Amino acid sequence: xxxxxxxxxxxxxxxxxxxxxxxxxxxxxxxxxxxxxxxxxxxxxxxxxxxxxxxxxxxxxxxxxxxxxxxxxxxxxxxxxxxxxxxxxxxxxxxxxxxxxxxxxxxxxxxxxxxxxxxxxxxxxxxxxxxxxxxxxxxxxxxxxxxxxxxxxxxxxxxxxxxxxxxxxxxxxxxxxxxxxxxxxxxxxxxxxxxxxxxxxxxxxxxxxxxxxxxxxxxxxxxxxxxxxxxxxxxxxxxxxxxxxx
Amino acid sequence: xxxxxxxxxxxxxxxxxxxxxxxxxxxxxxxxxxxxxxxxxxxxxxxxxxxxxxxxxxxxxxxxxxxxxxxxxxxxxxxxxxxxxxxxxxxxxxxxxxxxxxxxxxxxxxxxxxxxxxxxxxxxxxxxxxxxxxxxxxxxxxxxxxxxxxxxxxxxxxxxxxxxxxxxxxxxxxxxxxxxxxxxxxxxxxxxxxxxxxxxxxxxxxxxxxxxxxxxxxxxxxxxxxxxxxxxxxxxxxxxxxxxxxxxxxxxxxxxxxxxxxxxxxxxxxxxxxxxxxxxxxxxxxxxxxxxxxxxxxxxxxxxxxxxxxxxxxxxxxxxxxxxxxxxxxxxxxxxxxxxxxxxxxxxxxxxxxxxxxxxxxxxxxxxxxxxxxxxxxxxxxxxxxxxxxxxxxxxxxxxxxxxxxxxxxxxxxxxxxxxxxxxxxxxxxxxxxxxxxxxxxxxxxxxxxxxxxxxxxxxxxxxxxxxxxxxxxxxxxxxxxxxxxxxxxxxxxxxxxxxxxxxxxxxxxxxxxxxxxxxxxxxxxxxxxxxxxxxxxxxxxxxxxxxxxxxxxxxxxxxxxxxxxxxxxxxxxxxxxxxxxxxxxxxxxxxxxx
Numbered sequence: 046x047x048x049x050x051x052x053x054x055x056x057x058x059x060x061x062x063x064x065x066x067x068x069x070x071x072x073x074x075x076x077x078x079x080x081x082x083x084x085x086x087x088x089x090x091x092x093x094x095x096x097x098x099x100x101x102x103x104x105x106x107x108x109x110x111x112x113x114x115x116x117x118x119x120x121x122x123x124x125x126x127x128x129x130x131x132x133x134x135x136x137x138x139x140x141x142x143x144x145x146x147x148x149x150x151x152x153x154x155x156x157x158x159x160x161x162x163x164x165x166x167x168x169x170x171x172x173x174x175x176x177x178x179x180x181x182x183x184x185x186x187x188x189x190x191x192x193x194x195x196x197x198x199x200x201x202x203x204x205x206x207x208x209x210x211x212x213x214x215x216x217x218x219x220x221x222x223x224x225x226x227x228x229x230x231x232x233x234x235x236x237x238x239x240x241x242x243x244x245x246x247x248x249x250x251x252x253x254x255x256x257x258x259x260x261x262x263x264x265x266x267x268x269x270x271x272x273x274x275x276x277x278x279x280x281x282x283x284x285x286x287x288x289x290x291x
Numbered sequence: 292x293x294x295x296x297x298x299x300x301x302x303x304x305x306x307x308x309x310x311x312x313x314x315x316x317x318x319x320x321x322x323x324x325x326x327x328x329x330x331x332x333x334x335x336x337x338x339x340x341x342x343x344x345x346x347x348x349x350x351x352x353x354x355x356x357x358x359x360x361x362x363x364x365x366x367x368x369x370x371x372x373x374x375x376x377x378x379x380x381x382x383x384x385x386x387x388x389x390x391x392x393x394x395x396x397x398x399x400x401x402x403x404x405x406x407x408x409x410x411x412x413x414x415x416x417x418x419x420x421x422x423x424x425x426x427x428x429x430x431x432x433x434x435x436x437x438x439x440x441x442x443x444x445x446x447x448x449x450x451x452x453x454x455x456x457x458x459x460x461x462x463x464x465x466x467x468x469x470x471x472x473x474x475x476x477x478x479x480x481x482x483x484x485x486x487x488x489x490x491x492x493x494x495x496x497x498x499x500x501x502x503x504x505x506x507x508x509x510x511x512x513x514x515x516x517x518x519x520x521x522x523x524x525x526x527x528x529x530x531x532x533x534x535x536x537x538x539x540x541x542x543x544x545x546x547x548x549x550x551x552x553x554x555x556x557x558x559x560x561x562x563x564x565x566x567x568x569x570x571x572x573x574x575x576x577x578x579x580x581x582x583x584x585x586x587x588x589x590x591x592x593x594x595x596x597x598x599x600x601x602x603x604x605x606x607x608x609x610x611x612x613x614x615x616x617x618x619x620x621x622x623x624x625x626x627x628x629x630x631x632x633x634x635x636x637x638x639x640x641x642x643x644x645x646x647x648x649x650x651x652x653x654x655x656x657x658x659x660x661x662x663x664x665x666x667x668x669x670x671x672x673x674x675x676x677x678x679x680x681x682x683x684x685x686x687x688x689x690x691x692x693x694x695x696x697x698x699x700x701x702x703x704x705x706x707x708x709x710x711x712x713x714x715x716x717x718x719x720x721x722x723x724x725x726x727x728x729x730x731x732x733x734x735x736x737x738x739x740x741x742x743x744x745x746x747x748x749x750x751x752x753x754x755x756x757x758x759x760x761x762x763x764x765x766x767x768x769x770x771x772x773x774x775x776x777x778x779x780x781x782x783x784x785x786x787x788x789x790x791x792x793x794x795x796x797x798x799x800x801x802x803x804x805x806x807x808x809x810x811x812x813x814x815x816x817x818x819x820x821x822x823x824x825x826x827x828x829x830x831x832x833x834x835x836x837x838x839x840x841x842x843x844x845x846x847x848x849x850x851x852x853x854x855x856x857x858x859x860x861x862x863x864x865x866x867x868x869x870x871x872x873x874x875x876x877x878x879x880x881x882x883x884x885x886x
Binding site: 129150160169189191 | 685796
């Protein structure tokens with residue numbers, strides 16, 4: 046693989062929690078490259094270090110050792126301020142718990158990263174409208190998160206993650222709190238985005254979600270134990286993958 | 292009994308877990324009740340000191356003062372002494388108006404009373420150091436001597452002649468220093484004057500050798516000391532210019548404290564207000580925890596009464612402890628505050644029953660007013676809901692959100708944080724306004740022209756009343772600022788804790804720690820701005836209600852400077868808690884919120 050085309054690259058990545066006897070290696074000497082346009086799924090049981098890996102890729106946590114590169118820039122040595130700028134420009138997050146601002150409407154939540162990135166209110170609003178339409182929530186733009194279903198909230202979170210056209214979307218159990226229909230909605234959106242060339246790293250322990258990815262990495266005790274390219278995900282419908290279609 | 296033990300154990304456990312909050316409540320209530328108790332005790336203490344001085348010096352019931360010393364006056368005074376209501380008298384004696392200069396050139400007007408070398412039955416000044424007058428020496432009134440810095444053995448120059456100070460004494464026959472003259476020569480107005488005693492012959496010699504103004508005075512003891520008004524009414528038509536009853540003199544003692552009382556009482560209102568503001572912020576910050584606690588107690592079968600008692604007891608117990616501490620502080624400091632001159636003797640009694648009751652009501656009010664709402668909410672919440680209580684969801688404010696979208700990131704975050712908890716913003720505004728009110732009052736006090744007690748207004752002898760008032764105002768202002776500082780830090784920290792999830796989300800979306808920190812500071816500064824602006828007219832208005840006469844306004848630049856300084860101080864104070872909050876690990880916060 047051509048190194049220069051890798052959007053995300055990590056080398057010898059280690060993350061330790063605790064000290065002395067209680068020290069735990071949440072991520073243990075991991076190497077990874079994610080090329081542009083790839084949808085990478087990271088699977089593993091709870092506590093295997095998946096979420097920590099995602100936080101390290103997005104600069105939300107600092108590694109104990111190793112390197113993290115994003116679009117050719119090493120980010121683990123950046124200041125907090127520079128990391129924040131990098132997140133604005135290059136990373137979109139989608140969380141299992143949605144993490145929407147409860148007192149803001151769907152549109153206002155989607156606008157927020159654009160405003161933080163310095164876009165004008167008009168530009169931010171226009172972009173938010175486009176994205177809400179894209180995720181099928183144009184008619185819910187003024188609704189508060191509490192007035193939306195779980196699936197709708199996650200779609201708002203996806204729209205929010207995309208508002209600054211990030212290089213990579215980091216999704217942490219994006220369907221973990223969703224029912225089957227809502228899961229299908231979210232995966233359809235991811236599929237559309239992947240077709241448009243969006244790079245994804247999705248952490249999940251749902252095999253059906255992982256099956257939609259281009260590549261599947263399995264994790265256990267902080268280490269990668271398997272790295273598989275998936276060939277069939279494009280050829281079968283999503284409904285089949287999650288058991289809704291024959 | 293079991294319930295009481297349970298309540299005590301729960302309260303103690305909670306206090307141990309929240310030591311900082313407990314200390315803050317204790318501090319706030321202590322300063323508020325101490326200040327109020329001091330303010331309310333002043334009159335009683337002043338009266339008590341006068342009474343004790345009067346008893347120790349055989350103080351007269353009435354002092355008759357004449358504007359001159361002619362035969363008609365002597366005759367009128369003699370007939371007064373023979374009046375049926377009079378059981379004893381002292382005098383007539385000379386009152387000589389002169390100037391006194393100390394060795395270090397401090398000069399002051401002085402009235403010299405010519406007394407016998409052996410004091411009589413009425414008005415026997417109590418010698419507190421040295422001995423009583425003897426030929427060639429002078430005794431200085433204690434308040435005057437203290438202001439001059441003169442003691443026994445020093446020499447003073449009165450009307451150009453040097454006298455050794457042979458003693459220091461107090462009397463209840465005249466007002467406290469610097470109002471010893473009571474009337475001026477010819478019955479006219481008097482200057483700020485001290486009091487000195489000499490022998491009769493020395494006083495006569497002093498007056499005649501320098502042709503100094505002389506008046507006559509006589510001290511009278513009545514059959515019925517309470518019937519002074521009737522006596523004065525009966526004898527007003529005589530040649531005697533003026534009478535001073537003991538009640539009048541006692542009242543005059545309060546003149547020096549005229550501004551002290553409102554400074555302390557109004558100060559205590561403002562302190563109480565800040566205490567309520569701070570404790571309400573604390574209670575609001577703990578509302579979710581208290582609701583869960585109430586749910587837990589309900590779940591194990593506690594009745595609503597027991598739950599209310601548990602939730603309120605902690606604050607009430609701390610408030611009552613603060614009240615006790617405040618009353619003790621008031622008791623210890625009241626002698627220094629109620630008697631700024633040394634003209635009176637005696638032990639200042641502690642706060643009276645009414646003062647203790649008022650201070651206790653204040654302490655209980657602070658505790659109840661600041662905690663009742665979250666307590667009621669906790670009690671009314673259904674058990675299951677209470678057990679999983681989360682912070683109340685802020686209201687959606689579309690127009691404010693739209694407005695903030697036009698602003699730079701720190702202002703956007705700050706405005707949205709302010710809008711999340713408008714009640715807290717009001718508390719911050721009130722806290723700032725209260726601080727500015729106090730600062731305006733202090734500046735106004737310092738802007739007043741000072742009329743010193745020295746000769747011809749010389750500033751060597753400072754105006755005791757002004758100095759006293761300024762010191763008190765400064766002390767009250769410092770206490771107010773201290774509470775406001777605690778409040779600002781508490782409000783910033785509470786805001787940061789409540790908004791930590793949203794701030795963590797903002798961090799994942801690209802907000803820098805600096806922007807978060809600035810946003811948290813701005814969230815406090817935004818309400819502080821109107822608070823400081825409104826504090827200026829409120830301060831001026833409040834002062835006009837309580838100030839004597841027409842006080843001179845301080846320069847506008849001072850007031851604007853005060854408002855700006857308050858805002859800068861608020862920004863500085865919020866910086867540290869905001870910075871600490873902004874540095875919280877994002878991943879950890881988000882994981883905690885998910886859990």
